[in-house]
Amino acid sequence: MQASIIIADDHPLILRGLNDFLIEKKYNVLASAVNGKEAFDLIESHKPDIAILDIQMPYFTGLEIAEKCKDLDYHTKIILITFEKDETIYKQAKNLGIYGYVLKEFALEEIEHCIDNVIRDIPYFSRELLSSLEVEEAPEELETLTPTEIEVIKYISDNKTAKEIGDLMFTSFRTVEKHKSNINKKLNLTPTKYSLLFWAKENKNHLI
Known part of the structure; x- marks a missing residue:
C-alpha cells in the first residue's frame, strides 16, 4: 500500500507546484494546507504516513508541528521544506526526530529521493544543507x-x-x-x- 501524504506551505505557488508534482509522480497525496493550524488539523484527522511541511508558516511552524506530533506520539513522519540553511534549525530538527529536510530551491529534484528514503525508515537531509553548514575539523x-x-x-x-x-x-x-x-x-x-x-x-x- 502506498504511503499517504499531506503537504503544507503558506506560499500558494510553491504548494500548488509541489502538489501537482507529487500527484504526477503517483504519490498518494491526501490533502494540502496553507498554514500550520490547517496542517496540524490534517495530521490529526488523517494520520498520514508522511507530512511535508514548510518551516515558516502562520499559527504553527513546521518545527512546532513536529514537536506536537512527538509529544502526542503520532507516527506521521515529518519532512521539512525550507529556504533556511541554519545550523540551529537543523539541530532542532534532528532533536525532534524530523525524517527529512529539503531545501526549496532543490525541492523538485530531491523530494522523490527524500520520500523514498523516509518510506524505508531512513532520514534524508539535503546535501546542500549539510555542505552549507560550517565544516568543523575532523573529530x-x-x-x-x-x-x-x-x-x-x-x-x-x-x-x-x-x-x-x-x-x-x-x-x-x-x-x-x-x-x-x-x-x-x-x-x-x-x-x-x-x-x-x-x-x-x-x-x-x-x-x-
Whole structure:
C-alpha cells in the first residue's frame, strides 16, 4: 500500500507546484494546507504516513508541528521544506526526530529521493544543507576507528542498511551491527536509532 501524504506551505505557488508534482509522480497525496493550524488539523484527522511541511508558516511552524506530533506520539513522519540553511534549525530538527529536510530551491529534484528514503525508515537531509553548514575539523575520535569501521561509516553515510552493508562487505548482518555498536562507543554517541547516521553524514567529508 502506498504511503499517504499531506503537504503544507503558506506560499500558494510553491504548494500548488509541489502538489501537482507529487500527484504526477503517483504519490498518494491526501490533502494540502496553507498554514500550520490547517496542517496540524490534517495530521490529526488523517494520520498520514508522511507530512511535508514548510518551516515558516502562520499559527504553527513546521518545527512546532513536529514537536506536537512527538509529544502526542503520532507516527506521521515529518519532512521539512525550507529556504533556511541554519545550523540551529537543523539541530532542532534532528532533536525532534524530523525524517527529512529539503531545501526549496532543490525541492523538485530531491523530494522523490527524500520520500523514498523516509518510506524505508531512513532520514534524508539535503546535501546542500549539510555542505552549507560550517565544516568543523575532523573529530579526534575518528582516529580511533579501524579501516573496517570507517568503511562501515562510509556506507552508513550513503543510507545503506546493515544488511546491505553486510552484502557489500561480504560479512553478516550481525557482524555489521557489532561494528556499529563499537563505533558508537568509540565516538561517544548515544546509541539512538539515527545517531550514527547523522554523525556519518555530518562528517562525510572527513571519511577518507
